[in-house]
Amino acid sequence: MQIQVIEQNDTLTHLALAGKLDIAGVHEIDVKFHAYTAGRRLNTVVDLSQVEFIASLGIGMLIGCAKSLSKHGAKMVILNPHEAIREVLTLSQLDMIVPVVDTQAQAEAKLAEA
Amino acid sequence: MNEALSMTLPRTFAGLAQLSERAGQALAEAAVDAKTAYAVQVVIEELVSNIIRHGQGGDAGPDGDIQVLMAIDSAAVQLHLADSGPAFDPAAAPEPELDVPLEARQVGGLGLHLVRSMTEHLTYERVNGQNRVNARIARQVGVQADQ
Numbered sequence: 001m002q003i004q005v006i007e008q009n010d011t012l013t014h015l016a017l018a019g020k021l022d023i024a025g026v027h028e029i030d031v032k033f034h035a036y037t038a039g040r041r042l043n044t045v046v047d048l049s050q051v052e053f054i055a056s057l058g059i060g061m062l063i064g065c066a067k068s069l070s071k072h073g074a075k076m077v078i079l080n081p082h083e084a085i086r087e088v089l090t091l092s093q094l095d096m097i098v099p100v101v102d103t104q105a106q107a108e109a110k111l112a113e114a
Numbered sequence: 115m116n117e118a119l120s121m122t123l124p125r126t127f128a129g130l131a132q133l134s135e136r137a138g139q140a141l142a143e144a145a146v147d148a149k150t151a152y153a154v155q156v157v158i159e160e161l162v163s164n165i166i167r168h169g170q171g172g173d174a175g176p177d178g179d180i181q182v183l184m185a186i187d188s189a190a191v192q193l194h195l196a197d198s199g200p201a202f203d204p205a206a207a208p209e210p211e212l213d214v215p216l217e218a219r220q221v222g223g224l225g226l227h228l229v230r231s232m233t234e235h236l237t238y239e240r241v242n243g244q245n246r247v248n249a250r251i252a253r254q255v256g257v258q259a260d261q
Binding site for chain 1: 127130131134148149152155156159160163212213215216217219221224225227228231232
């Protein structure tokens with residue numbers, strides 16, 4: 001499991017995850033992911049286009065960090081998950097509390113919403 | 115329904131990783147479509163990790179292992195799991211509250227919610243000190259003739 005910083009500035013963190021977000025994968029990146037999201041307390045885009053698998057522990061990691069960001073007035077947006085990942089996010093109703101979008105422009109628009 | 119995989123794994127996350135890999139191979143060999151294969155892998159991950167996390171206190175040694183059988187036919191993939199941990203019925207676990215705001219959202223219970231959502235049937239029995247779980251995942255597309 002890999003975590004890549006696409007961009008980080010004073011207002012935004014843009015991360016890309018790659019690999020299997022199963023139990024082993026979450027354990028590999030959990031600390032770093034929290035540091036880049038909850039630690040920076042800024043609006044965050046999480047690109048899931050290269051994630052092959054996600055289950056409850058991975059979803060829990062996303063929810064936990066999204067909650068932490070929300071407490072500090074920041075938002076998380078999920079970018080471009082493939083179909084199977086999107087279905088699991090929908091079954092978990094994660095998409096009802098964290099926006100899931102297809103493009104960078106849509107992500108920026110969601111983050112700009114009041 | 116043909117047996118595609120039978121293995122006994124230690125009640126560890128390394129054992130789960132080994133099972134996931136072998137299940138992936140068996141699903142590919144049986145030409146199970148990607149969507150169904152993904153659901154099977156989620157069900158395996160959630161049920162087995164639940165046994166590992168909550169199964170402490172069961173028998174040690176060989177009886178502390180998890181026995182897994184996966185069978186595949188043209189309509190479904192069937193998983194049978196047996197372990198000797200404390201009694202636990204995944205089919206009866208309470209549903210998490212999903213329709214609440216982000217701030218109130220709890221993570222617990224999500225795994226078994228996914229299992230129930232992705233299975234056609236999920237049954238549990240306690241037999242001779244063993245938990246026995248049967249999970250049936252309907253095949254979605256690309257149904258093949260019986261292998």
